[in-house]
Amino acid sequence: MSQLSSARYGKDNVRVYKVHRDEKTGVHTVVEMTVCVLLEGDIETSYTEADNSVVVATDSMKNTVYGVYPWPQNLKQDISNGLTKVMAKQHPVTPPELFASILSSHFIETYSHIHAAHVKVITHRWTRMTIDGKPHPHSFIRDGAETRNVEAVARRGGGITIHSGISGLLVLKSTGSAFHGYIRNEYTTLPEVWDRILSTEVECGWTWKPFAGLSAVRQSVPKFDRAWQASRDITLKTFAEDNSASVQNTMYKMCDAILAAVPDVATVDYSLPNKHYFEISGFPSCGVPDRGANKKADLSWHKGLKNTGKDAEVYAPQSNPNGLIQCTVTRQPKSKL
Numbered sequence: 001m002s003q004l005s006s007a008r009y010g011k012d013n014v015r016v017y018k019v020h021r022d023e024k025t026g027v028h029t030v031v032e033m034t035v036c037v038l039l040e041g042d043i044e045t046s047y048t049e050a051d052n053s054v055v056v057a058t059d060s061m062k063n064t065v066y067g068v069y070p071w072p073q074n075l076k077q078d079i080s081n082g083l084t085k086v087m088a089k090q091h092p093v094t095p096p097e098l099f100a101s102i103l104s105s106h107f108i109e110t111y112s113h114i115h116a117a118h119v120k121v122i123t124h125r126w127t128r129m130t131i132d133g134k135p136h137p138h139s140f141i142r143d144g145a146e147t148r149n150v151e152a153v154a155r156r157g158g159g160i161t162i163h164s165g166i167s168g169l170l171v172l173k174s175t176g177s178a179f180h181g182y183i184r185n186e187y188t189t190l191p192e193v194w195d196r197i198l199s200t201e202v203e204c205g206w207t208w209k210p211f212a213g214l215s216a217v218r219q220s221v222p223k224f225d226r227a228w229q230a231s232r233d234i235t236l237k238t239f240a241e242d243n244s245a246s247v248q249n250t251m252y253k254m255c256d257a258i259l260a261a262v263p264d265v266a267t268v269d270y271s272l273p274n275k276h277y278f279e280i281s282g283f284p285s286c287g288v289p290d291r292g293a294n295k296k297a298d299l300s301w302h303k304g305l306k307n308t309g310k311d312a313e314v315y316a317p318q319s320n321p322n323g324l325i326q327c328t329v330t331r332q333p334k335s336k337l
């Protein structure tokens with residue numbers, strides 16, 4: 001009558017903190033991550049027949065997250081690939097692309113009935129404090145809700161695919177953005193604007209060309225941080241400098257620039273909420289007495305205050321609704337000419 005058409009299970013919200021202490025300098029480096037592991041494979045009977053013999057307990061997955069670090073099982077290979085022991089020790093859970101790949105490969109290598117392992121690693125910000133102008137050896141600040149996100153999927157016989165990204169990066173510009181020329185009809189009330197506030201919480205990502213296996217990921221290690229830095233820099237620079245015609249056009253420019261800067265990336269995607277800041281219109285709901293026939297929906301009801309158009313200084317940030325603009329951009333196939 002019914003059949004299981006897809007199934008995946010695992011552990012989510014595994015929180016991990018790791019410190020590296022440099023014995024010589026006393027400098028500590030910390031990483032905090034939230035990890036999700038989901039497995040797929042020959043696990044149907046656990047759903048349909050209460051057969052737990054095929055189940056890797058999610059508790060064991062959590063333990064694996066705590067216990068699997070990118071050394072030393074492939075140390076020989078690391079060294080032959082030009083990665084030194086020191087580097088692996090200094091950055092044991094970084095870059096997150098490597099950590100996620102090692103974890104996901106571990107699951108398909110350890111359990112023959114598991115065909116695919118999806119590992120998501122969210123890295124939270126702990127930025128070193130500057131105290132009296134100097135970097136502090138062991139104190140850090142959470143400077144924003146922005147996270148670095150990675151999802152690695154290892155498939156039996158199918159290599160490893162990796163999607164990297166950034167989310168929660170909140171930005172605003174107070175000019176340099178317009179929106180006009182859009183469809184106007186009986187549903188349109190929005191006035192065209194040549195100068196507006198633009199604010200968004202950036203969610204962006206880039207999909208790497210597929211990796212044949214863990215060795216290929218290891219060989220690319222230096223590229224992952226560079227791609228994250230380039231994508232972040234491009235996002236901020238384009239946001240700040242583009243004379244934006246729309247969120248759509250500005251985000252396309254970001255994608256185009258990232259594809260040009262990071263050759264190993266196949267596609268770039270953005271999801272940008274348009275967080276509106278409206279000029280004030282409508283009366284405050286705070287019991288201001290009726291202003292009779294001279295009611296004004298802006299601030300002019302109070303001593304003729306000018307706060308519209310070029311005089312606008314006080315705005316009302318909107319929590320909802322918000323626009324939501326998304327795209328994925330790929331490389332154009334090379335011309336055969």
Ligand SMILES: O=c1[nH]c(=O)c2[nH]c(=O)[nH]c2[nH]1
Pocket residue numbers: 179190245246247248274323
């Ligand atoms: O950049 C924008 N794109 C839109 O599609 C849109 N729609 C809207 O109401 N405001 C905006 N702004």
